[in-house]
Amino acid sequence: MERNQKEEVQALQDTLYVLGGKWRLPIINSICNGNHRFREIERSIPGITTRMLSRELKEMEINMLIKRTKDRDAEIQVKYESTPYCKSFGPVIEEMIKWGKSHREEIIRNS
Amino acid sequence: MERNQKEEVQALQDTLYVLGGKWRLPIINSICNGNHRFREIERSIPGITTRMLSRELKEMEINMLIKRTKDRDAEIQVKYESTPYCKSFGPVIEEMIKWGKSHREEIIRNS
DNA sequence: TAGTTTGGTATACTCCATGATACTGGTTAC
DNA sequence: GTAACCAGTATCATGGAGTATACCAAACTA
Secondary structure, three states: OHHHHHHHHHHHHHHHHHHOOOOHHHHHHHHHOOOOOHHHHHHHOOOOOHHHHHHHHHHHHHOOOEEEEEOOOOOOOEEEEEOHHHHOOHHHHHHHHHHHHHHHHHHHHOO | OHHHHHHHHHHHHHHHHHHOOOOHHHHHHHHHOOOOOHHHHHHHOOOOOHHHHHHHHHHHHHOOOEEEEEOOOOOOOEEEEEOHHHHOOHHHHHHHHHHHHHHHHHHHHOO
């Protein structure tokens, strides 16, 4: 039980670490929405800088959330795609969206 | 569709904002685990400082995640409790735990 | 009545995520 | 051949999250 608690907090913090920061979620969202080139993704996320996008994409590649492919002979030379692993996030993201929405409603209701 | 996307990203970032930071989840966890006094919670979370705990508890009270009651005549004079609202987090937290655990397994499997 | 516990506050600091801005080497479009 | 676009990198600045440490008044406890 006690051991289990620690494990759960650890798991929570891991998830938070992977999802954390300002840009991860918008990036995942953008890629899953059909943006695959660097500049495309950049333009689709208001406020992000090339620097942050570059950094985040690298980190996310390390975390196996996205795949970067470079193919000189393809129409899109550098291509970012979400991995099946990224899609495994689906349920978490859904629940977070649900919660965020009802949170907003609650705030409005109480103000 | 486009509008919906923005709303969803917003909702995600709201959730992240409320859950974010290093200590929120451990604190929720601790309170839900039966710790209700300040020093109890503090001792149950290794590494946290009184300053951070104090700050976080205040913020969480504002966000209606916990309730603080002061009753001079009660056995526990200052008492922190999770709200039903906090409990509405259940599904999010569960999914995050699931994801975090499988993430760890994945990392181990691939190393 | 001295020591400990409780519920915090105050002050000063560090470090890191993010921001701002500029630049680059290659490719495609006109 | 030059202008625009692509996929980034390099530097520097900054605000805020988190840390360290000390302190406080009130209650309780031996």
